Amino acid sequence: MLRRPVPLPTALLLTLLALLGLAVPLAGTLFAAPAAAAGPVEDDEADYVVIAGAAGLRWDDIDADRTPNLWKLAERGSIGSLSTRSAHTPTCPADGWLTLGAGNLAERTGVGEKPADGQVEPNPDLPVQCEKLDVAIERPDAVGAYLPDQEAVVERQRELPYGTVPGALAESVRCTTAVGEGAAVAAARSFGRVDRYHPALPAAKEAKKALSECLLTIVDLGAIDGRTPAQRLRQAAAADKQLGQLLAARPKNSTLLVAGVADTEASSRLHAVIADGKGWEGGYLTSASTGRAGYLQLVDLAPTALNLLGRDVPKRIMVGHPAVLTDGRPADLDQATAAGTDADRRAAASRTVSAWFFWLLALVQIGLFTAVVPLLRRSYRHAGPTGPSSPPPRLVSLLEVLLTGASLALPAALIAGVVPWWRFGRRGLIFGLVTAGITLVLTVVTVRLPVYRRRTLGPVGVVAAIAAAVVGIDLITGARLQLNGVAGYSVLEGTRYAGIGMVGMGVFFAGVLLTAGTLAQLVPQRNRPGLVAAIGAAGVLLVGIPALGADAGGAVALTAGVCLTAALCPGGWLTFRRLALAMLAGLAATVVFALIDVRQPVDQQGSLGRFLTQLSDGTSGPTLARLGGANRIALFTSPLTVLALVSAVFLWVVLMRPWGGLKRLYGIYPPIRAAVAGLWLASIVGGLLGGAALNVMGAAAATAVPILTLGAMRVLGHAADRTRISEDTPTAPATMGDDPAATQPPALRVATPEAASSPAPVSGDTPEAVSGP
Template sequence: MTRRALLCLAGLLATVAAVLVPVAASSAASPASPPSGGYAAVPAAAATNPVIFVGTGGLTWSDVDEKGTPALWSLLRDGSTAALSVRSVFTNTCPIDGWLSLSAGNRAGADGPGRSGARRTTDPCDPVPVVDSGVVPGWNDYVRSADAKKFDSTLGTLGETLASNNQCIQAVGPGAGVGAAYSSGAVPRYAPYDATKLTGLLSACRVTLVDVGSLRDPDDLPRGEAAPEGAGDRAAQAAAIDKRIGEVLAAAPSGSDVVVASLSDAGQSERLRLVAAKGPHYGPGTLTSKSTRQTGLVQSADLTVTLLESAGVPVPSSLGGKSLTRGTADANSESAARDRLRGLIDFDQASHEVHPLVPTFFNGVVYTQLAIYLLTAVVWRRDFGSTALRLRLLRITRRVAIVASTIPASTFLANLIPWWRFPVPLLAIVASVGLFVTIISAIAFLGPWGRRLTGPLAVVSLVTLLVLGGDVMLGGRLQISSLMGLQPVVGGRFYGMGNVTFALFATSALLLCIAVSSYFVKRGQRRRAALATLAIGLAAVVVDGYPGWGADGGGPPALLPGLAYLVLAILGIRMTWKRGAIIAGVTAGLFLLVGFLDSLRAPDNQSHLGRFFDSLFTGGAWDIVSRKLDQNLAILFGNYRLALLVPIALVFVIYILARPTSWGSRALQRSYEACPTLRPGLIALLVMLTIGFAINDSGVAIPANGAFIAVPLIIAVSVRVLEDEARSLATTRAQRRG
């Protein structure tokens, strides 16, 4: 192997050090792996006070006010609060799903009426069964459903774990019986809800579950499901539930922690719900969890872990949630409570308003991309129209393409403006995105770089890289409930880089590498070009892969091979099978090493990389892989527009790259001459997108979203070459006529 190849591989190994040194340092300061038996150690400061869990459903923070729900208002004023993601195994979460998920500590739910067990949003919810003779009716059916869903959910985990550690659990009400059941479905301590008997029931065990009923919105119920008899409208139901919560608070033993959570949706609509905690460990402020890394936003899986840790028992390592803790402390006052309520409602409103807009947005972007492809195909023809007309169309095409490429970054920046508070959220978010599209486009066009071939490409790529990378480094608040970011109501991911963010981020990194390296190569400085490319690429890998920032397991294995190919091409080193195998080995080793070191950290500090590494040895890895494969296939064949864009974009690039003399490639061929690293950069981009498509869950989203920024910018570069050519031709003809 040549000296240059060794230099390249040394740079790749530097990535390992850059990514892993922070992880190893935090590992050294943290406890080693969990104790044998599959349980994580209980923190030394585990609570010793009783904990009372009050479960309801359908309530959001918008239902809470000082007069209508005084008990919930007191929890907001005096306790710690957050928005709660309750997504279970289906799109909307029924009350029985919420209680089953609490029992398992993972996603679980009752089957729907279909033969496959799937449940649509239009299917009515089954009632929560009432414990009969000390057993939950239909428990075995729930167990079979959980086993079939591949979420590694074991019903009865909460009750069984407490019992195995000599702790009893008291259940009050039907849903509480489901949540407290053992793995066999048995509920040794059960009582129906009776306000006059609460004082004794709440003092019987270290952990008590109380079902105070669920709100079912008459305006949102699936067809065929009747509203609870005599329940009234939404406000009346909320007031009735609040009355029972107040009864529990009044009967709770002194020194106990009370956690109130809305575990399910109110009907067909999926929304963020509410959770509040009050007691010695929960003063006025905001709840947080290491599973979401978002202050004021937690998930239902955190509730089971919180109950177990509050009881002072070991937490099974299979549970994906983390204990709820008081994050941001605040004043105990009415005005402070109103401010917190405004922030909690913002979480819910933003997620609720943006979710239905996402499909429409992506459809619009897809059709816009196809229109740009069509317009480009027309103007690439040399004999199209007069020279003046063609020059005008080329200029329009280039500008439209650059403007289109600024949309992804603008969708994240739009969350700097509270667009969801406006009367017409659709118009508000369009205006917000349009504002930042205008700003970024102006920067790309108006500076001195706007007149250079790769100037706008470099500006748009750099801005996108900084916005997305900076956001995940600072906590990822911009991508929460954004059009191209993470959706809390779906609950798949709350921090780091998801597939869409990675596709945009990695594509921008490689495009920036193309612009910078071409600058140096044109000046005969290939080593500087390679070093600059390596610096940009490795920085992107660190931001994407570091567990404290991007925490992306599938990103670095896709980005590193593309980066390595580009660096070798810049240095003039031909890619061989042997070198490709070395790059693949280094990439796979990096992924496993990061996962291994992350698994050594304390369970509360692990990302999903460490948990997946553990699952390779403790079981469950295949369920994760197969579930993600099912998701990929569902997206590929379920969204025909996305499935349409992927092959069109890939064929568009592959055909031109493979046949430099093919129709339409003349502009790119001239672009290769003007931008020396464009062709190897496009191949590197293709390598990254293809590997990302193959190894990630929902991987089809990676090439599709990468194309949103890559193809318009590539077109802009190529059209600029044709524009210069047409302008030169017009000048020559004018001189001849003169």
């Protein structure tokens, strides 16, 4: 006899109280800026600011012997790795200099550049280079300069969704001095005028006068774009020599920012950035844009310069944030620069490897789904001795192991970041072998657990717990596995530098909700919503806290999924009333997150708080446009989109058929049905809010669908089992997945010859579930 379901308002109230009860008391301490960000430098205002840029400058170009000036500057100053994302991929020198002067994503490549003469066909054995900077500069007088193509550049930015205003940095100060062609691009005002211009740094006395004419000076140290190591060394030495001349003429009480402002190859890389001046002694650079010690964005340089000069940052047109100083830098500069070089190599290697890894994962899982279809049809045996024979046990066991391994592939790819595979040759092969080895170990451990073999939901619970634990532990320890990881996020993309990524979010959502659904099956029906709420609340906090997951949109999405799971886990249909109350609870939790985030200082706000602030001051249009563009790109270019769509079709066309087994699994285990419904809702909302389209759903499907298929196979393997219930024997529900022959009285033992030769029947919450369809 079915038990009375818990009243729905009570279930939703428990969910909401669990979420809010944990979130509100911790808001004052947990919803703070990351511990690594120590805050602005005290008394950091300078009389002068000099920005010296060298396109292509990386940390492996700098050492004590060949570039002594850069080395000494890095020893006494603050350092970091610079992500040079712009509106053009890659950020070629023209784009980098324009982005620097605008404080926003800009694109200049191909606008107004003079055609190159005698262009040579590229050598396929050498890296593909960006076009050299070649801008028309007119000198109407002996003081400044004029860029005749600036009108076309401004028009190009209007076609982009970022709201970029070229020359915003120059417009924020009274006058700007530019030295060199790239500096002229950065210092030109929106109508093309450069206030003070020098084609090259003058001689000693004239240089001191030139650098003190304006409070802001921008200097082009040249480009490091050599195709061979020897060429790069010579160009880095030349840039260092110019920097030496700049240091000799530098005004007193000035702050110097040295940065690799652009890529010079077709592949994006991390570049060096150094700050030297009062208050910038030692430590790592960071900003609210990255939230990660040691990382800055190119768009942060303009707000940093204005902040040092005591000027207000025009937040409507500049998207970056001023740099701040953080602790944690090694005392040995060799070790610190080696870390920057290592981060650059890992980020570049991960972007290359991730493309084929996700396509391979999608193809493997699609192949498994195809192979399991005939097995599911054979497993669906009709009652009586005339039904088809069961599939071979060894084949079933093999497919179970393969499905388990497929679900563990993404957690294994995250763990693979512990091994420095990017430091060796044939990096893709090494990563593949490491990931395969970790997947094998996790699979062996999983299948040897007693709960895996004895319980129908054993594989679902174990795999989900592993997925949630891997991502959760990574978030608690600083998200180091996701940072520049194949299954994480790359700082070269310029969208995320800390917290949880889109792939990790999908894995975590699947782990948390399926773990909650599996454990809810073990408790009385009336206690299930509270258990789901408690587990879900812990997951929401891990995702939403800025010092951990740092994704308020992901926390909102997971809240919606948890509310829906809690509403459905006692059993029954998804009615409009349940859906409306679940949405109301999710909305209430969203309001709490929003209020907490929006009350933080602007430089400490998360993505949700910044968006609400922009919405209030009318500057949210570019953000919405960027979000829509990111969703479109992710939708049509990612292999996870293919996996998400194929998984959805497989669930609907195969597993939800009478012979697919998923309906039976849902009927026996209502919390699993609730968890799957909540998972789809959370992953879709999380992907849309994060600009990842179906990527979150694809990662969630890669983790959840194989083990759900395994569960469907197991319940189909017992579809023909029958029990005979004696009228004088009391019936008690069997526990999840236990063998009823071992736990029930003799009157409930299998009585038919066919059932006697079959595996132990699957049990559920009621005797009706044990007795088959």
